[in-house]
Amino acid sequence: VTRQPDKLEPRSAGMLTIGQLAEYVGVTVRAIRHYHQRGLLGEPARDASGYRRYGAPAVLDLLRIKTLSEAGVPLARIDELLAAGPEQLAASVTEIGAALQRQIREPQLRRRRIAGLVDGERMFLPPELVAFLDELRAAGVNEHTVQVERDGWILLMARYPQQALEWLVHKRADLADPEFRRLYRGYGEAADWDPADPRLEQLADAMASYVVRRYRNEDDIPDMKIDDPTVAALLSSHFGDTTSPALERLNELTKEKLQGHQSHQQALDPGSP
Amino acid sequence: VTRQPDKLEPRSAGMLTIGQLAEYVGVTVRAIRHYHQRGLLGEPARDASGYRRYGAPAVLDLLRIKTLSEAGVPLARIDELLAAGPEQLAASVTEIGAALQRQIREPQLRRRRIAGLVDGERMFLPPELVAFLDELRAAGVNEHTVQVERDGWILLMARYPQQALEWLVHKRADLADPEFRRLYRGYGEAADWDPADPRLEQLADAMASYVVRRYRNEDDIPDMKIDDPTVAALLSSHFGDTTSPALERLNELTKEKLQGHQSHQQALDPGSP
DNA sequence: TTGCTCCTCACGTCACGTGAGGTGGC
DNA sequence: TTGCTCCTCACGTCACGTGAGGTGGC
Numbered sequence: 001v002t003r004q005p006d007k008l009e010p011r012s013a014g015m016l017t018i019g020q021l022a023e024y025v026g027v028t029v030r031a032i033r034h035y036h037q038r039g040l041l042g043e044p045a046r047d048a049s050g051y052r053r054y055g056a057p058a059v060l061d062l063l064r065i066k067t068l069s070e071a072g073v074p075l076a077r078i079d080e081l082l083a084a085g086p087e088q089l090a091a092s093v094t095e096i097g098a099a100l101q102r103q104i105r106e107p108q109l110r111r112r113r114i115a116g117l118v119d120g121e122r123m124f125l126p127p128e129l130v131a132f133l134d135e136l137r138a139a140g141v142n143e144h145t146v147q148v149e150r151d152g153w154i155l156l157m158a159r160y161p162q163q164a165l166e167w168l169v170h171k172r173a174d175l176a177d178p179e180f181r182r183l184y185r186g187y188g189e190a191a192d193w194d195p196a197d198p199r200l201e202q203l204a205d206a207m208a209s210y211v212v213r214r215y216r217n218e219d220d221i222p223d224m225k226i227d228d229p230t231v232a233a234l235l236s237s238h239f240g241d242t243t244s245p246a247l248e249r250l251n252e253l254t255k256e257k258l259q260g261h262q263s264h265q266q267a268l269d270p271g272s273p
Numbered sequence: 274v275t276r277q278p279d280k281l282e283p284r285s286a287g288m289l290t291i292g293q294l295a296e297y298v299g300v301t302v303r304a305i306r307h308y309h310q311r312g313l314l315g316e317p318a319r320d321a322s323g324y325r326r327y328g329a330p331a332v333l334d335l336l337r338i339k340t341l342s343e344a345g346v347p348l349a350r351i352d353e354l355l356a357a358g359p360e361q362l363a364a365s366v367t368e369i370g371a372a373l374q375r376q377i378r379e380p381q382l383r384r385r386r387i388a389g390l391v392d393g394e395r396m397f398l399p400p401e402l403v404a405f406l407d408e409l410r411a412a413g414v415n416e417h418t419v420q421v422e423r424d425g426w427i428l429l430m431a432r433y434p435q436q437a438l439e440w441l442v443h444k445r446a447d448l449a450d451p452e453f454r455r456l457y458r459g460y461g462e463a464a465d466w467d468p469a470d471p472r473l474e475q476l477a478d479a480m481a482s483y484v485v486r487r488y489r490n491e492d493d494i495p496d497m498k499i500d501d502p503t504v505a506a507l508l509s510s511h512f513g514d515t516t517s518p519a520l521e522r523l524n525e526l527t528k529e530k531l532q533g534h535q536s537h538q539q540a541l542d543p544g545s546p
Numbered sequence: 547t548t549g550c551t552c553c554t555c556a557c558g559t560c561a562c563g564t565g566a567g568g569t570g571g572c
Numbered sequence: 573t574t575g576c577t578c579c580t581c582a583c584g585t586c587a588c589g590t591g592a593g594g595t596g597g598c
Contacts, residue, residue, distance in 0.1 A: 014428050015428070016428065016431050016432065017577075017578075018577090018578075018579095019576095019577060019578075020431055020432060021431065024430070024431035024432075024434070028562080028563085029577090029578090030561095030562065030563065030564085031561080031562065033562095033579095033580095034561065034562055038561090048570095049569080049570050049571075049578075049579090050569085050570085050578080050579065051570080051571095051577085051578055051579080052578085052579090055424065055428070056423065056424030056425070056427035056428050057424070059427050059428075059431060060394070060397060060427070063397040064390060064397075067383065067386045067387060067390060067397075068387070068390070069561090070383055071380075071383045071384075071386075071387050074560080074561095075560080075561070076560095086391050089390060089391060090391050093387055093388060093390055093391065096387050097384050097387055097388060100380045100381075100383055100384045100387065101380075101384065103380045104377065104380045104381060104384075107344075107373045107374075107376045107377045108373075108377060110340065110343055110344045110373055111344075111370050111373045111374065111377075113340045113344075114340060114341070114344050114366050114369050114370055114373065115366060115370060117337060117340060117341070117362060117366055118359050118362060118363050118366065121333070124333060124336040124337070124340075150329065151328065151329030151330070152329070154329035154332050154333070155287050155288070155289060155328065155329050155332075157297070158289050158293055158294065158297040158332060159289065159293060161297070290551075290552075291551090291552075292550095292551060292552075301588080301589085302551090302552090303587095303588060303589065303590085304587080304588065306553095306554095306588095307587065307588055311587090321596095322552075322553090322595080322596050322597075323552080323553065323595085323596085324551085324552055324553080324596080324597090325552085325553090342587090347586080347587095348586080348587070349586095
């Protein structure tokens, strides 16, 4: 091949400029300069104008860096890997591959969560709680009460995830009983009554007899490992906001009816809306 | 429910601390503070000690932020989305979902590329070039010459991706001819000969007659849209490094033999190793 | 009392992005 | 000559991480 006369400098002829290298490999010019600065990619020779001129090996080096970087490998580690030689690199490839494998399924999970953003409740709350809230609605409980329950359970679950779930099982079992559903709705309506309303007496009677029947068997009493004052305070402060004089009176009456049933009283607390 | 005496402040009882919120939702405490600073998450009320106290709505808000953030949505856009209300959010969910869909296949591609890091050549170079290099090796071309060819083609492809591919098709067609393969190997060996070696004359004869035969048909002449001086300079500078006095003499001889076949001479240039 | 959590600055980090001001190539 | 590419600082950005120095909760 005969040398042809042209304007290119002999040593830099055919060599790529930083822009050509960047476009071919698919990275930005600034990224390449950054890799030089970090020592990831060796500085190439300059041409007469002070421009960097790259040969074919730089293309392959940069492709390696790009591939590892896109795989989520930090630049500092890429530096080590490339310096350590192929045997070290081969070992890490397995590890990096496994990390990528894990990444494959994550976007799928996120997609479902994103889709559920609009009615966030169903997607973000534990399924047991979602089911419980649906059961409350099905039982005719008004939406405001459902929201109050929801928020109470969220707080409870945040602080005592394990215990709250066990507790929830009992609540759902209660709710399966038509008698309890009637009582629950009754409490909801009673909130607006006069504290002197005679119907409160009836409700308290009904609740007391329900509790006695329900917790006849000791095994049915939920095992609370949480210190009671904390839970009581949590619940009272939360539901306290919506407590009406009628409901306070109702709880007093129910408590009286349950005198002599110490264990039952404990079981009642979380149950009363 | 009766208020029980306890140490918790009435207004903050049951409310979550920033640490509890962070652990339950699965983000760092610092991330939550960052979201407050960015205005993404409203600052909650403080308790008597100046600690932030969070209610259930904050749990759901933070879960929404976390979900969107993990999906790759920038915090600035999350802010807009949450402020815009559910109808705007629903519209964006489709778009974000599509972006995630695209992300699902990427790690799989990257996994294959990572696996190929060790013998980078096969994974990073265009398959046509990899095939060509394999054909060279199969033809008995020595590894050094293969590397020189490889680097030359990489540079060529980086600068003229389309043209280089067309050109490569012709080179591979040449290499399919046993005659050309012999010639190619001959050039490889001739590099070490004395420029006065009489065998050069024979080789030049053989190459000239091959070129005349090969490019008898005008359609077979590759259509070079690249300005010749540039390409010639590119190739000469690249292969010039390895050019021996014998090869220079060989090229001169071949050129002489081809006098009067102007078009053939052009076809020869890229063909000579 | 000790260790853990919380608080507020405020600087650091990672992988570049983005001008700022200037020169060379076609 | 004009527009495009290249050069070197050097500060900006994004989403937090990480002490620094101090106080409150169990």
